[in-house]
Amino acid sequence: MIGYLVEIPFPAIRKVTLLSGVDQLCCTIRLASSFVILKYPHLVGAIVASRTFAEKVLGRASGNPKAEAGDVVEASPDLVMSHENTYLVNKSFSEFGLDRPWDPNRIVVVLDHRTPANSVQTASVHAQIRQLVKDYGIKRFFDAGEGICHQLLVEERLVRPGQLVLGTDSHTTTAGAVGSFATGIGATEMAGVWATGSLWLKVPETFKVELSGHLPKGVYAKDVALRLAAIVGPSGADYRCIEFDGSLVQDLPIAGRMVLCNMSMEMGAKAAIVVPDSVTKEWFRGNVPPVTAVVRSDPDADCERRIEVDVLRLSPVVAGPHKVEDSKSVDKFKDVRIDQAFIGTCTNGRLEDLIAAAQVLKGRKVSAECRLIVTPASRKVLADALDMGVVQTIVAAGGTLLPPGCGPCLGSHEGVLGPGEVCISSSNRNFQGRMGSEDAEIYLASPATVAASAVEGKIADPRRYLA
Amino acid sequence: MSGKARIWLFGDDVNTDLIIPGKYLDNYDPAHLAAHAMEGINKNFANDVSNGDIIVAGRNFGCGSSREQAVIALKHAGVEAVVAKSFARIFYRNAINLGFPVIVSGTASTVFKDGDSAVLDMDSGTLSSRDGAKVAAVEQIPAHVKTIVDAGGLVPYIKRRLGKN
Numbered sequence: 001m002i003g004y005l006v007e008i009p010f011p012a013i014r015k016v017t018l019l020s021g022v023d024q025l026c027c028t029i030r031l032a033s034s035f036v037i038l039k040y041p042h043l044v045g046a047i048v049a050s051r052t053f054a055e056k057v058l059g060r061a062s063g064n065p066k067a068e069a070g071d072v073v074e075a076s077p078d079l080v081m082s083h084e085n086t087y088l089v090n091k092s093f094s095e096f097g098l099d100r101p102w103d104p105n106r107i108v109v110v111l112d113h114r115t116p117a118n119s120v121q122t123a124s125v126h127a128q129i130r131q132l133v134k135d136y137g138i139k140r141f142f143d144a145g146e147g148i149c150h151q152l153l154v155e156e157r158l159v160r161p162g163q164l165v166l167g168t169d170s171h172t173t174t175a176g177a178v179g180s181f182a183t184g185i186g187a188t189e190m191a192g193v194w195a196t197g198s199l200w201l202k203v204p205e206t207f208k209v210e211l212s213g214h215l216p217k218g219v220y221a222k223d224v225a226l227r228l229a230a231i232v233g234p235s236g237a238d239y240r241c242i243e244f245d246g247s248l249v250q251d252l253p254i255a256g257r258m259v260l261c262n263m264s265m266e267m268g269a270k271a272a273i274v275v276p277d278s279v280t281k282e283w284f285r286g287n288v289p290p291v292t293a294v295v296r297s298d299p300d301a302d303c304e305r306r307i308e309v310d311v312l313r314l315s316p317v318v319a320g321p322h323k324v325e326d327s328k329s330v331d332k333f334k335d336v337r338i339d340q341a342f343i344g345t346c347t348n349g350r351l352e353d354l355i356a357a358a359q360v361l362k363g364r365k366v367s368a369e370c371r372l373i374v375t376p377a378s379r380k381v382l383a384d385a386l387d388m389g390v391v392q393t394i395v396a397a398g399g400t401l402l403p404p405g406c407g408p409c410l411g412s413h414e415g416v417l418g419p420g421e422v423c424i425s426s427s428n429r430n431f432q433g434r435m436g437s438e439d440a441e442i443y444l445a446s447p448a449t450v451a452a453s454a455v456e457g458k459i460a461d462p463r464r465y466l467a
Numbered sequence: 468m469s470g471k472a473r474i475w476l477f478g479d480d481v482n483t484d485l486i487i488p489g490k491y492l493d494n495y496d497p498a499h500l501a502a503h504a505m506e507g508i509n510k511n512f513a514n515d516v517s518n519g520d521i522i523v524a525g526r527n528f529g530c531g532s533s534r535e536q537a538v539i540a541l542k543h544a545g546v547e548a549v550v551a552k553s554f555a556r557i558f559y560r561n562a563i564n565l566g567f568p569v570i571v572s573g574t575a576s577t578v579f580k581d582g583d584s585a586v587l588d589m590d591s592g593t594l595s596s597r598d599g600a601k602v603a604a605v606e607q608i609p610a611h612v613k614t615i616v617d618a619g620g621l622v623p624y625i626k627r628r629l630g631k632n
């Protein structure tokens with residue numbers, strides 16, 4: 001419970017938060033500042049410095065409640081996740097000569113990157129992973145076809161507010177949408193966590209992004225994220241924890257929040273959260289155990305950088321090849337012909353995204369000049385989209401439905417691009433060569449913009465298709 | 468860590484898709500990965516790189532995915548170290564964990580040209596040309612990660628911690 005905020009000229013404590021129940025003393029402190037603290041040293045125990053979300057989570061996870069930005073702590077994660085690279089994790093882990101990981105109940109394994117298997121080698125890797133999860137007693141295993149790891153962590157309520165979450169995938173930041181500190185690590189590092197239950201982490205500085213206004217028609221969280229990528233740049237949030245706040249994010253459902261946290265990785269963020277609120281609590285309604293509290297930065301906690309963006313006049317945004325930060329209004333890209341349109345991924349493969357695409361596609365046909373590929377982010381997304389008739393609309397328009405998973409995003413299967421081909425994608429990376437040929441081009445956009453582009457066979461503004 | 472090396476110069480934001488494209492990640496064999504190192508940005512690199520060569524780059528080297536294969540590819544291609552203005556954090560951690568030197572230098576990418584020959588000397592904290600005409604200061608590896616580097620990477624470091632050595 002936060003009581004009062006006061007400024008005290010005391011060298012060790014710049015800003016302090018008084019716990020409730022000390023109102024009178026608080027007034028005294030306001031008057032006499034540091035002198036009072038010196039006179040009543042027992043008060044100091046009731047005073048804690050204002051702290052950021054990152055400091056609170058990493059402080060708790062490291063048993064060091066005084067941890068501050070810049071400190072290096074040894075932290076124990078609440079949950080860890082790996083996908084196909086579980087194979088690499090286990091390769092390093094097996095060198096330790098241990099029977100099983102420190103806590104199989106905290107491990108989630110998902111097969112999503114190359115599912116169903118795209119090669120004999122992948123099939124063999126999948127088989128080895130299926131065996132090791134049995135051997136180690138890892139119960140939270142999601143086999144090929146269940147969905148994308150980042151989607152499942154949130155959708156299955158595996159990640160909870162205030163947790164420290166590690167994943168062997170850069171877009172682990174996505175789980176910040178429900179108020180967790182979630183960050184990506186490599187496979188060998190995860191092997192170390194499997195062995196010891198902890199790892200070193202530097203407590204990051206905080207980067208506040210205040211988003212105000214309401215999304216205009218045809219503009220989505222993805223457009224905001226692409227616009228932010230241009231403002232912040234590919235390393236502008238390096239090593240920092242982004243906190244999204246403001247009237248816009250308060251209106252965003254969890255799906256849109258996941259887009260912002262997912263795309264924060266493309267700005268270099270170590271972690272990203274949408275400041276948890278009633279939407280977050282509603283997401284966990286009925287969950288056992290109940291979510292009774294969320295972790296947030298104290299109101300006057302230090303933030304190293306702060307930007308404000310009003311989205312009121314934002315147009316649909318497209319990022320041109322080969323940099324996410326090369327994003328501009330969709331009208332700057334008109335007449336760019338496309339060969340492939342792709343809707344899916346951990347960024348934009350959710351039910352809301354398929355609905356937005358179907359709104360554009362309803363009663364229309366994909367251009368004969370291009371193909372449309374749609375990959376739901378999970379089996380649940382697919383089932384819900386079937387129930388709602390969304391899949392039927394997409395298929396009737398000429399879209400090709402692929403099984404839940406990462407799909408063609410990483411260039412290993414299911415829609416690889418050839419030399420000279422152009423793709424508009426709802427994914428998060430347009431890096432050269434990512435989806436196949438180095439001579440192909442990838443444009444990033446919202447699912448609605450991708451769908452409109454599929455209809456026209458060239459990059460198109462979705463607003464003209466939305467009632 | 469000291470030796471003569473050819474400098475391979477790259478710019479800012481060299482991402483992991485350029486270092487090792489996703490289409491090669493099916494096969495975890497280090498030799499296979501090394502054969503495609505930096506293919507996305509320089510098709511001749513894997514062929515022409517020699518043991519002990521050094522990559523010098525700008526800001527945010529290794530941004531993008533968490534794929535550890537990016538480090539494995541460079542290490543097994545014979546690259547001795549990457550000296551960059553800054554590193555993307557997951558690439559940096561992966562490199563430390565695999566015992567691959569990643570060194571920060573604010574000036575190396577402007578002091579050196581591609582193809583220069585240079586000596587990396589961590590004792591003096593410099594990357595310098597053979598004739599001494601060009602010198603760039605390099606930062607020491609921070610103490611909290613140096614213990615991992617000194618152990619040869621995270622696996623030997625943890626083995627020691629677990630008393631398995």
